[in-house]
Amino acid sequence: MDLEKLKDMLEGVKKGAVEVNEALESLKTLPFEDIGHATIDHHRHLRLGFPEVILGDGKSEEDIVSIVQRMVEKSENVLITRVEHKKALKIKKAFPQAKYYPKPRAVTMINQQIRQEGKGTILVISAGTSDIPVAEEAVLTAEMMGNCVDRLYDVGVAGIHRLVSQRDRLLRASVLVVVAGMEGALPSVVGGFVARPIVAVPTSIGYGANFGGVTALLGMLNSCAPGVAVVNIDNGFGAGYIAGLINRV
Numbered sequence: 001m002d003l004e005k006l007k008d009m010l011e012g013v014k015k016g017a018v019e020v021n022e023a024l025e026s027l028k029t030l031p032f033e034d035i036g037h038a039t040i041d042h043h044r045h046l047r048l049g050f051p052e053v054i055l056g057d058g059k060s061e062e063d064i065v066s067i068v069q070r071m072v073e074k075s076e077n078v079l080i081t082r083v084e085h086k087k088a089l090k091i092k093k094a095f096p097q098a099k100y101y102p103k104p105r106a107v108t109m110i111n112q113q114i115r116q117e118g119k120g121t122i123l124v125i126s127a128g129t130s131d132i133p134v135a136e137e138a139v140l141t142a143e144m145m146g147n148c149v150d151r152l153y154d155v156g157v158a159g160i161h162r163l164v165s166q167r168d169r170l171l172r173a174s175v176l177v178v179v180a181g182m183e184g185a186l187p188s189v190v191g192g193f194v195a196r197p198i199v200a201v202p203t204s205i206g207y208g209a210n211f212g213g214v215t216a217l218l219g220m221l222n223s224c225a226p227g228v229a230v231v232n233i234d235n236g237f238g239a240g241y242i243a244g245l246i247n248r249v
Contacts, residue, residue, distance in 0.1 A: 038067050049117070049248075050145055051076040053237065056083035056105075061090040068095060068109070078109035079144050081137065081237050104137035104236065108144060118147035118247040120174025124240075125163075125190065127156030127180035130205045135179040137236030138201065138243070142177075145244035157185045170194050175243045179236065181205030184216030191225025197246050199239045200230045 013020060031047075054067055064080060064087065071078050072095070081104075083091070088100040091107055098109050122142050126135040132153055142149045150173065155163040163170075163186075170176065170193050179201040180186040187200035200223070202216035209215060213233035220230045231238040 037063050050241070050244075051078070053141075054078070054080040056080050056087060056107075061087050064091060065094045072109065072111055075111045077111055077114065077144065078107070079141065080107040081105070081141075083107050101136065101140060103133045104140055105133070106137060106140050108140065114144065114146050116146050116148070118142075118145075118174070118244065119249070120247055121148045121150050121172065122175045122177065122240075122243045122247055123150045123152060123169060123173035124177045125155060125179065125186070126153040127178075127182070127186045128205065129154050131179045131181055131203045134201055134203050134234050134236040135177070138177045138179065138240035141237050141240030142244045142247075145241065147244050147247050155186075156180065156182075157189055160189065163189065167193060175199070175246045177201060177239045177243050179203060179239070180220075181213065181216050182207075182210060184219035187220050187228050187230075188223040188225045191223060191228050194227075196227070197243075198225075198228045199243050199246075200228050201236060201239045202230070202233050204234055 051071065054064060056064060068078055068080070068091070080091070083100070083105050085102065088107055092098045092100060095109060098107050100107050124135050124139050126132050135151070135153065139149050139151060150169065152166055152169060155166065170190065173194070173196060175197050176190060176194060177199045178187040178190050181203035182205065184202050187198055191198055200220040202213045202220055204213035206213070206215065217230065217233055220228065229242070231242065
């Protein structure tokens, strides 16, 4: 339940259009609901402005479907991350309105209109095409939070002229999410162009000494450019979420 829906219900009680018992029935599962294998935080949208997100990794199709069913009954928008194609097919069979995004491996269900919360544009940048799945997870998350999102892909430091040619787009963005693997240098370079918050995302893309993204992570943490904050390896969701919160201010 989001803030506007709660306000409408309370206004209905005040005007006599909604029975008190009906309102109590709607509120009785707040702030959470225990369904045995999961405890669903229905109160999260009221506290944080975004419903609970389901992590698909480690959950069976049946468990995901049962969680989604309870969220749909509450008219909550649904975002499921890290969903394999096989799981996604079973989820779509249970919920035909679900939409699967194969690159970020995510499923969404829009059960109520997404209100525009962002004050400006979030620009998501990827160093290479191999980083795009993580970048797309950030894009989808930010869009689900009600933000306008722009993409700028495959502009890594191996061909820095590609980034420089898009300088105007960098300067127009309110927040930037910069996704890079290998040595993770791109956020520092972008930080030299803009006076905006940068959320850096290291990816596990790279050869042996990349150490599954650790090299990119350490490079970003050691950035000499001010204004760069770093999330965990391959955490496009976390980057999109943080960028969305910043863009609301």
